[in-house]
Amino acid sequence: MSEILDLTIAEARRSLLAREVSAVELAEATIRHIERSDGHLHAYATLMVEEALASARAADEEIGRGIPRGPLHGIPVGVKDLCHVRGVPTEAGSAVLRGFVPSVDATVVERLHAGGAVLVGKTVTSEFAFGPTIRPTRNPWDLDRSPEGSSAGSAVAVAARSAFATIGTDTAGSIRAPAGVNGVVGLKPTFGLVGTGGVIPMSRSLDHVGPITRTVEDCAAVLSVIAGFDSRDPHSLDVEPPILDLEPQIGLDGLRIGIERTHLPEPDLDPVARDAAERVARTLEELGATIVEVEIPQLELAEASLVTIKAVEASAYHLPRIRRDAHDLHQVTRVILQAGALISAVQYGEARRARALITQSVRETFQRHQLDALLGPGWGPAASVEAIEQAPFTAVPFTFPMRPSTVNLTGMPAINVPCGFTDLGLPRGGVELWGRPLGERTLFRIAAAYEAVDAWHRRVPAIAHGPVPEAT
Amino acid sequence: MRPEQVDADTVAAAARVAGIPVPAEDLNLLTLTMRRYEEVVAQLRGADLGDADPPLTIDPRLGW
Numbered sequence: 001m002s003e004i005l006d007l008t009i010a011e012a013r014r015s016l017l018a019r020e021v022s023a024v025e026l027a028e029a030t031i032r033h034i035e036r037s038d039g040h041l042h043a044y045a046t047l048m049v050e051e052a053l054a055s056a057r058a059a060d061e062e063i064g065r066g067i068p069r070g071p072l073h074g075i076p077v078g079v080k081d082l083c084h085v086r087g088v089p090t091e092a093g094s095a096v097l098r099g100f101v102p103s104v105d106a107t108v109v110e111r112l113h114a115g116g117a118v119l120v121g122k123t124v125t126s127e128f129a130f131g132p133t134i135r136p137t138r139n140p141w142d143l144d145r146s147p148e149g150s151s152a153g154s155a156v157a158v159a160a161r162s163a164f165a166t167i168g169t170d171t172a173g174s175i176r177a178p179a180g181v182n183g184v185v186g187l188k189p190t191f192g193l194v195g196t197g198g199v200i201p202m203s204r205s206l207d208h209v210g211p212i213t214r215t216v217e218d219c220a221a222v223l224s225v226i227a228g229f230d231s232r233d234p235h236s237l238d239v240e241p242p243i244l245d246l247e248p249q250i251g252l253d254g255l256r257i258g259i260e261r262t263h264l265p266e267p268d269l270d271p272v273a274r275d276a277a278e279r280v281a282r283t284l285e286e287l288g289a290t291i292v293e294v295e296i297p298q299l300e301l302a303e304a305s306l307v308t309i310k311a312v313e314a315s316a317y318h319l320p321r322i323r324r325d326a327h328d329l330h331q332v333t334r335v336i337l338q339a340g341a342l343i344s345a346v347q348y349g350e351a352r353r354a355r356a357l358i359t360q361s362v363r364e365t366f367q368r369h370q371l372d373a374l375l376g377p378g379w380g381p382a383a384s385v386e387a388i389e390q391a392p393f394t395a396v397p398f399t400f401p402m403r404p405s406t407v408n409l410t411g412m413p414a415i416n417v418p419c420g421f422t423d424l425g426l427p428r429g430g431v432e433l434w435g436r437p438l439g440e441r442t443l444f445r446i447a448a449a450y451e452a453v454d455a456w457h458r459r460v461p462a463i464a465h466g467p468v469p470e471a472t
Numbered sequence: 473m474r475p476e477q478v479d480a481d482t483v484a485a486a487a488r489v490a491g492i493p494v495p496a497e498d499l500n501l502l503t504l505t506m507r508r509y510e511e512v513v514a515q516l517r518g519a520d521l522g523d524a525d526p527p528l529t530i531d532p533r534l535g536w
Contacts, residue, residue: 191532205530235530304516307509322492334498339505341492342483347513352526354516360524363535411532437532 002029005161006460009075009218012164016063016074023063023074026164027056027118030076034120034162037463042137043157045081046089046122052076055118062116069116071221077112078163080154081122082129083209084198085109092200093127095328096321106198107230108167108209115225123166124153129174129202130314131333138385139182140461141426145382148178154212155182161464165222169199170208172306172405173379176416176432179212181382183418183427183456185219185447186212190437191411192237194223195230203313204235206306206408215457216417216448223440239438252449253288255442257281257433258365258374263299264403270380276419276428277377280450284375287449292369298361301354303402306409308343308351315340359410362434372442376404378430381422404432413440417447418456427456475510478503 004012004021015021031049038044059074084090084102086109091097105113112119124137129150137152139145140160147156151168155178158166168175170188179186187210194209201207211222227241259281265274285291315322315337321329322337329337365371407414416430435443451457473482483503487494494502527534 191530237531237533301516301519304513307512308516311509326493326495331498331501335502335505338487338492338494338498338502339509341490342486342506343509347516349526350516350521351513353521353524354519356526357521357524360535366536411530437536 002033005029005033005464008215009071009164009213009221010215012075013071013073023056023059023118024053026074027052027076027120030120030163033464037160038162040138040143041140041156041160041162041463043123043153043160043162044078044121045091045093045124045153048085048088048119048121051088052118052120059116059118069114070225071115072112072165072225073116075117075164076120077117078121078123078154078157078166079109079112079119080151080166080168081125082169082200083109083167085119085122088122090122090200092129093125093131094333096325102198104198107195107232108199108226111226111228112167117225120163123151123157126150126152127330127333128200128318129169129171130336131330139382140463141183142382142424143463144384144386145426146181146385146388148181148379148382150174151212152178155179155184155186158182158184158212158214159461161460165211165213165218167226168210168212169202170210170408171202171206172310172402172408175208175210175212176404176414176430177379179416180379180430181427183421183430183459184212184214185216185418185457186210186416187219187223187440188407188414189223189227189440190237190413192233192235193227193239193241193438193440195228195233195236197230197232201317203310204317205313206310208408216415216444216451219415220444251288252284252446255289255372255446256292256370257284257289257446258292258294258369258371260294260296260299260374260376262295263297264376266403269377270429272422273377273380273429277375277431280419280431281375283450283453284446287453289446291375292371294365294369294371294374296361296365298358299403299406301358302406302409305351305354305358306402306405308347309355311336311340312343312348355409358406362406362410362412366436372435373439373446374434376432376434378416378419378428378432379404380429381424381426407434412437413443415443415447417450420454420456421459473510475507475514478507478510
């Protein structure tokens with residue numbers, strides 16, 4: 001792998017502006033690296049070689065003429081294969097959409113284009129973001145480990161240096177979980193801050209579009225490009241995007257960060273994840289933050305509320321496919337959609353009432369304790385693919401774990417930040433920070449301060465540098 | 473419905489009412505999935521939701 005692929009976006013941007021490297025060199029190095037490694041990782045569903053090189057040449061020409069387009073100008077990025085890119089297939093991991101080529105860009109893609117980003121490809125998603133991952137995407141830290149879902153391709157591409165940043169979607173943790181187990185940064189922004197126009201939905205009231213990057217600073221850079229009002233998204237917030245330039249603040253003096261040890265951790269949470277959150281809490285305290293113990297009992301209702309809303313809304317959207325294209329759906333996807341159609345309107349109403357109650361409780365907790373953020377455990381280390389395949393299959397899992405997905409119900413922003421490695425060399429699954437609505441800037445400040453101390457983002461999986469290892 | 477009351481006949485009947493085709497090869501897995509769903513939502517059924525009422529539009533800023 002070329003060393004330039006190890007640069008952060010901020011570093012690459014400085015090199016581009018100083019003409020030490022060209023956008024074409026970045027794009028060519030990225031494409032060569034994908035072609036070398038992706039036969040093992042399967043992070044990409046579609047490569048966009050010609051389009052990427054044309055965008056890179058245009059970026060070089062504009063940079064040469066002093067026309068700035070922002071922090072992603074000339075930077076290779078990937079987008080999840082749920083987001084439409086005009087003239088490029090959107091197949092959403094499903095045989096149902098095989099060969100479908102959209103004629104318009106998703107709003108997030110329009111914004112990436114406007115920002116001068118170089119799109120190198122579409123990243124793998126599980127079928128419509130909730131079925132199984134048909135293409136066998138693998139974790140770059142250990143090819144025998146799961147990359148999680150559904151934005152698996154996006155997280156793997158960033159971790160393996162096959163993109164500087166990617167776009168994922170998060171309906172119940174699908175940006176943050178793969179970011180966690182692949183050792184990169186994932187942000188679920190405030191609901192409505194990043195438009196969902198032109199993105200195949202799962203559950204319109206829970207869906208979020210957001211960035212996956214290697215550093216917190218890069219995450220802020222991508223968000224600054226993709227955030228903003230989207231007339232195609234009925235839930236879009238008509239607000240100015242938050243100011244996201246990170247000030248060089250190392251200390252966290254004056255910030256109050258809650259920790260919920262009773263109801264937020266799943267009952268069967270991996271001890272590695274629990275321990276990681278406790279370690280990060282101590283670090284944040286050493287950086288000057290005040291750690292506040294809080295309790296939010298209503299978090300225990302999150303699973304029932306989220307499962308119901310997600311399944312019903314997904315089934316409502318995909319109903320024609322259940323009736324017309326059922327044979328082309330994977331059985332797991334098909335059964336989830338069938339199940340959503342059998343949930344009663346009363347159950348859906350109850351789930352929405354529970355959602356209101358959970359949102360109110362989280363909000364009141366923030367207000368009562370004057371919190372700037374809430375710290376919670378991440379997702380634990382990646383499971384082995386073999387263990388997943390051999391697990392007794394007694395029911396289709398709707399989604400798990402659920403409590404980190406509370407933020408999909410409340411709409412508040414949440415970021416997953418790398419927090420170290422296990423003795424086996426696997427990422428610990430990251431830790432989660434939740435913020436107040438439109439509180440991304442505070443989350444970035446906390447996450448960046450932590451990142452500056454522990455610097456886990458500097459560790460690179462072997463597959464990015466050395467010979468491609470074989471999965472067993 | 474309690475989880476143990478969910479069986480293949482009930483699920484098949486509910487699917488017919490909902491107008492959802494369920495191929496024979498899916499019925500067992502769908503039944504198990506609905507049973508699991510009923511286990512999950514049992515917690516919701518027993519919860520005191522008070523006067524919580526969902527908003528008609530979702531704006532995460534409301535109330536903050």
